[in-house]
Amino acid sequence: MHTLVRGSYKMLEVKDINVSYGKVQVLWDLSLNVGKGEIVTLLGSNGAGKTTTVKAVTGLLHPSSGSIKFLNENIEKLPPYKIVKKGVTLVPEGMASFPRMSVIENLLMGAYTRQDSADDTLEQVYQIFPKLRERDKQRADTLSGGEQRMLAIGKALMSKPKLIILDEPSLGLAPNLVLTLLDVIRKLREERVNVLLVEQNVHHALEISDRGYVLEKGRMILDGKSSDLLTDDYVKKSYLGI
Ligand SMILES: Nc1ncnc2c1ncn2[C@@H]1O[C@H](COP(=O)(O)OP(=O)(O)O)[C@@H](O)[C@H]1O
Numbered sequence: 001m002h003t004l005v006r007g008s009y010k011m012l013e014v015k016d017i018n019v020s021y022g023k024v025q026v027l028w029d030l031s032l033n034v035g036k037g038e039i040v041t042l043l044g045s046n047g048a049g050k051t052t053t054v055k056a057v058t059g060l061l062h063p064s065s066g067s068i069k070f071l072n073e074n075i076e077k078l079p080p081y082k083i084v085k086k087g088v089t090l091v092p093e094g095m096a097s098f099p100r101m102s103v104i105e106n107l108l109m110g111a112y113t114r115q116d117s118a119d120d121t122l123e124q125v126y127q128i129f130p131k132l133r134e135r136d137k138q139r140a141d142t143l144s145g146g147e148q149r150m151l152a153i154g155k156a157l158m159s160k161p162k163l164i165i166l167d168e169p170s171l172g173l174a175p176n177l178v179l180t181l182l183d184v185i186r187k188l189r190e191e192r193v194n195v196l197l198v199e200q201n202v203h204h205a206l207e208i209s210d211r212g213y214v215l216e217k218g219r220m221i222l223d224g225k226s227s228d229l230l231t232d233d234y235v236k237k238s239y240l241g242i
């Protein structure tokens, strides 16, 4: 991998993982770090292995080799709920809510791994997404696409994550909603939530993140400061269409 700069103190440390679906290997010796206080973006075209990477980090898939550490503890063999308990929450691609349940029921489901009261967090989520408070009794599947995406993020926040992983959150959203979403992601940093952002909206993602990684055909080919990636010739040519 060609590295433009090295990350600082590591919160998440993925090292040389290999991941397969049955006999088909999809990720090859993949490494990636998220430092404390960072927003890190993972870029790559369709089929590059981005979703597979975040599934491995959150325990939905297990690597055949390599290690994944969160706050210095190995998590690569843990089941998903234990990883959520440690503070890593994934907002998956597409519809991430329980469609027949109401907004409030969905949000409370997000807090299922917590032993403490989630009331304060619910209030925070409603402050970030006022629309969700207005529609708290409404069935999730009757929300607009943008509102459903907000609900999915709100639900993830209810577990009080230290690291939230967003898999293509802007996919299919209207441009103005994409901007709202980016603002929300910036706010998460103020709330001291670290973010690993998977995006095809390369320009926006690099503008709001600190560092980025570029994944191609299951291998990390480039990483660096987002500001450097924005002006990198290869990134410009391959992902920004410049
Ligand atoms: N459940 C699966 N079984 C077999 N192959 C899969 C499965 N999910 C994804 N793949 C394959 O793994 C590769 C990476 O997919 P994915 O991680 O979803 O990429 P991305 O999220 O970057 O679009 C693709 O070639 C895809 O076809």
Ligand SMILES: [Mg+2]
Pocket (backbone or CB within 6 Å): 050, 051, 052, 093, 167, 168
């Ligand atoms: Mg994907």
